[in-house]
Amino acid sequence: MTTPLLWYLAAFALAISPLLIWARANAATAQRSDLALARRAAFLVACLNLALALFSPLSSLADVSFAAHMVEHELFLFVIPIALLIARPAGPLVRRLRWLPGSFRRGAARLFYRPAKQTAAFLGHPAGAFVLFTLVLWIWHAPQLYGLALDNEAIHAVEHLSMLGSALLYWRPLFAPGGGRHDLDTGAKCALYLTSGAFQGGFLGAILALSNHVFYSGYLTQPHAPGAILADQRLGGAIMWFSAPIFYTAAMSLSVTWTALRRSGG
Amino acid sequence: MQKDPELTKAALAHIITGFVMFLGMGLLGLAMRLDQAGFWSIDPVAFYAIMTLHGIGMIAAALTAALGGLIEVLNGEAPLSERAIWTAYVINFISFGFLLFATVAGGVGAGWTLLYPLPFHPVGEWTLTAVLAIYFGSFLLAVAYLIYCISFLTGTVRAAGGIANALALRYLFSGGRRSAGNLPTPHQLAATVVSIDGILTVFIGLAWLASQFLQGAGVIKSMDALLVKNVIMLFGHMITNLSIYTALGVLLALLPMLTGREIRTSWPIVFAFDFVLIVLFIPFGHHLYQDFAEPKTLLVVGQFASLASTVPVLLVAILGGMAQFYRSGITWSVPAIFVALGLWGWTFGGIAGFMDAVIPINQVTHNTLWVPGHFHSYYLLGVLAFTWAFMYRLILDRSGGRETLVSKAAAWSYGVGAAGMVLMFLLSGALSVPRRFAKHLPEWQLPDRISVGFVILLAVALLWLTGEMMFWLGRAWRGQEKGKQA
Secondary structure, rough: OOHHHHHHHHHHHHOOOOOOHHHHHHOOOOOOOOHHHHHHHHHHHHHHHHHHHHHHHHHHOOOHHHHHHHHHHHHHHHHHHHHHHHHOOHHHHHHHHHHHHHHHHHHHHHHHHHHHHHHHHHOOOOOHHHHHHHHHHHHHHOOOHHHHHHHHHHHHHHHHHHHHHEEEEEHHHHOOOOOOOOOOOOHHHHHHHHHHHHHHHHHHHHHHHHOOOOHHHHHHHHOOOEEEEEEHHHHHHEEEEEHHHHHHHHHHHHHHHHHHHHHHHO | OOOHHHHHHHHHHHHHHHHHHHHHHHHHHHHHOOOOOOOOOOHHHHHHHHHHHHHHHHHHHHHHHHHHHHHHHHHHOOOOOHHHHHHHHHHHHHHHHHHHHHHHHHOOOOOOOOOOHHHHOOOOOOOOOHHHHHHHHHHHHHHHHHHHHHHHHHHHHHHHHHHHHHOHHHHHOOOOOOOOOOOOHHHHHHHHHHHHHHHHHHHHHHHHHHHHHHHHHHOOOOOOHHHHHHHHHHHHHHHHHHHHHHHHHHHHHHHHHHHHOOOOOOOOHHHHHHHHHHHHHHHHHHHHOOOOOHHHHHHHHHHHHHHHOHHHHHHHHHHHHHHHOOOOOOOOOOOHHHHHHHHHHHHHHHHHHHHOOOHHHHHHHHOOHHHHHHHHHHHHHHHHHHHHHHHHHHHHHHHHHOOHHHHHHHHHHHHHHHHHHHHHHHHHHOOOOOOOOOOOOOOHHHHHHHHHHHHHHHHHHHHHHHHHHHHHHHHHHHHHEEEOOO
């Protein structure tokens, strides 16, 4: 076997291991309800797309193609966070750690889980989440920062983590609301929230798709045919722009179904 | 059934969105008039991008606003899906973003009745991405409209107990002697007809779009130009007429509110709408009178169908509307003024259209400014007048707001401004000034310059009314009528 193939196999095993743990945890308290099945399916979707984004050939292609990089970003901004919010894997995974001493578990919860939950609630006001989501998207597409992330793996990881984090906060009011007064509990609020998100993302995509200027000079160091870099940038912009309606409309429809399923308890 | 307050908010959102789009597109219209009048110079390439956005945007604005009115009119009478309506709203809004960026940033200036080699061979004026964006935006608009139509149709059919009852077919074919259960109200009938025709129109549009996408992808090289032109004209004719009939549905619900007189479903009304259901597909040939290759039969059929299709409008909307007004003791509120202006504009624009639909007259007026004169009357003083009447009444009723003398003066000024503008178009058309010309010759510019004054009057009137409605909008949204929560 060649080294890259070993890499992929090891990475894939790493990516799906949470799935195996989670599935095992759920099997122990097997709930046949639609809700449980939906959560399991969502977790599977999240893991597979995470593997696709980080460990598949898409990841290598994203280093040399802006368009491929945008496909990767779409996974971090839409598919993975929505799937994770529906799956809510933290509970079953933590339950699996019952074999650990109680004091350790309580300490870990105080250190990690509760602060994370409180921070999310604090930042989770829809308006704040939208602003953060927009800022993260636009800042990381600024040519200078984008170039830095392209050259430095650590910064690249921070970029993807921040995108995933801001996306989790953005989609949370729709898919994992806290039951508070800031919930998007009416069609009007959902519509405003989603059209705002779609518009800013589409606007960025449109700029990149319609521009005659090459914004990301990092790709110019790659061997390319004349005009290929600009064409690649335009394609990436078009991917962002044209996929926005699909994702936001699907989210609108899915969030209503998900809310109804949660309320009925499956 | 009780009115659902969330559906009322959905209706308000649609109407307000349509109104804001209308204002934006109106500014583009003013820019075009200023350019043609010689008061301002716009690059011709930019002019056509502005014209493309203005045309598509105005239809989208009128349709969105009229659909909002229909949502509120059907609210409490027919079961409507809030989820479907809000999903359609999101898609509709996003589609407008595509149209906006494709024209403003992408520079697509191909208009909307485009034929090969447009839009794919623009001689470097815009990119393929921009073209695909405008087509994708149109596709999304079609999907949104399909969702609206299915929602309305499902609602009216459920309320009536079947599609035959929703169209009052037994009542129609028995000459008004028999009916199955309660007859649908006129506005429910309008909603059913518009929905059925809307669904069919969307599929016509999607078929055309599919061919354009295939052409853009290089899968097909070209299509028969005459066939494509017929399909475009059929689709365009249908979508504009459907926006008109949607507004008619809103009008038929509004008139009883203003006059205190119920509009009972009668045999002429049922006949008119069921007739429109079929005949609306036939007159599109009047857009092709000057295409020598078009089969003469289609042109002649198109002419007579165009003339025949004015009969239902005349009976139901104009004569029926005027009968509602006559000796009703109606007070001249802003909505009443808009409705009166609308009935006048519809008559006037209809006569202009009637004339243009006659082949010998079309020889003179085809592709002149007579045509924009006709459809601007229909829209500004027709579809939009009825819709703004409904919007104004809805906002003030829900907020407990009051109109003032200045509001009424603004409403009349809207009428004068719009009338002056369309009269100048018609005058230019009578003088054979061509439409869709970015630059006008000096000898054409006098009516253009006069029309600028009227457009500015229209803009000032709209500014006042917009300010007034914005003042009351918060309370209208919350439904704080007379200090009570809705």
